[in-house]
Amino acid sequence: MINRLLLLCTLLASSTLCFAHDYQVGELQISQPWSRELPVDLPGGSAYFTVHNQGSETDRLIAVSSPRAQTSRLHTQSSNDGMMNMQHVAGMDIPAHTEVTFQPGANHVMLSGMEQPLKAGEQFPLTLEFEKAGTIEVLVKVLPADAQASQDTAHVH
Numbered sequence: 001m002i003n004r005l006l007l008l009c010t011l012l013a014s015s016t017l018c019f020a021h022d023y024q025v026g027e028l029q030i031s032q033p034w035s036r037e038l039p040v041d042l043p044g045g046s047a048y049f050t051v052h053n054q055g056s057e058t059d060r061l062i063a064v065s066s067p068r069a070q071t072s073r074l075h076t077q078s079s080n081d082g083m084m085n086m087q088h089v090a091g092m093d094i095p096a097h098t099e100v101t102f103q104p105g106a107n108h109v110m111l112s113g114m115e116q117p118l119k120a121g122e123q124f125p126l127t128l129e130f131e132k133a134g135t136i137e138v139l140v141k142v143l144p145a146d147a148q149a150s151q152d153t154a155h156v157h
Contacts, residue, residue, distance in 0.1 A: 021141065026133030027055025028094065033140040035111075036104075036147065037120040044069070045118045047109040047126050047140050052099045061100075062091045063129035066140075070113025072126070077106055086110075094130070120144040 021032040033049040047066075053059055064072045077086045084105075092107060094100050102108050109126065118124070123139045130136075 021139075023136055023138045025128075025130065025136035026059070027057075028053055028059060028130060028133045030128065030136065030138055033126060033138045035118055035124075035140050035142050037142055037145045038117045039145075040117050042117060043114050044110065044112040045114065046075075046104070047072075047111060048102045048104065049138065049140075050099050050101045051094050053094045053096055056096050057132065058096055059094045059133050060091045060131040061094060061128060062131050064109045064126065065129075066111060066124060066126045068114055068116075068118075068124045069111035071111075073110045073112070075108055075110045077108070091131070118142045120147075 021034075023030040023033075029052040031050045031052065033047060035045055035047050038045050047064075051061065061074065064074060066072050073088050074090070074092055075086050076089050076092075077084060079085070088110075092100060100107065120142055122142045124142070125137050126140045127135060127137045
C-alpha cells in the first residue's frame with residue numbers, strides 16, 4: 001500500500017512539472033509559451049505567451065530569437081475598416097503592474113524561414129530580450145492546430 005502511494009505521489013509530482021510553463025527574469029514573469037502545429041507546406045509560425053510585469057517600472061521587449069527560425073520578429077495585428085493588418089514592431093512596452101498577452105489575432109512572435117514545420121507535442125526554445133530585465137530562454141510547447149491555450153491552465157481547450 002505504501003509503495004502504491006509513493007508511486008502515485010511521484011507520478012502526480014512529475015505530471016505537475018510537465019505543465020509548469022512559467023519563467024521569471026527580473027520583475028517579469030513569462031507564462032505558458034505556446035504555438036500551433038502547422039501544415040507541412042508553411043515555412044513559418046507564431047509564438048504566444050503572457051508577460052506579467054510585477055515591478056514598479058515599465059520594461060520593454062526589444063528582441064526575440066529562436067534556432068527553429070531564420071528570423072523571429074515581434075508583430076502586432078489590428079483591424080482597420082474590416083481588414084486585418086499585421087505589422088512588425090521594434091519593441092513592445094510591458095507597463096508596471098500589468099500584463100501583456102501575445103495571442104492569435106493580436107501581439108505575437110512571427111517565426112519565418114523554418115526548415116521543419118511545427119508539430120504538436122514538440123517544444124522549441126525562444127529567447128526573449130528585455131531592455132531592463134535582461135534575456136531569458138523559454139520553451140514553447142506546440143499544440144494541435146485547432147487548440148487554444150488558456151490563461152488559467154496549461155491544458156489544451
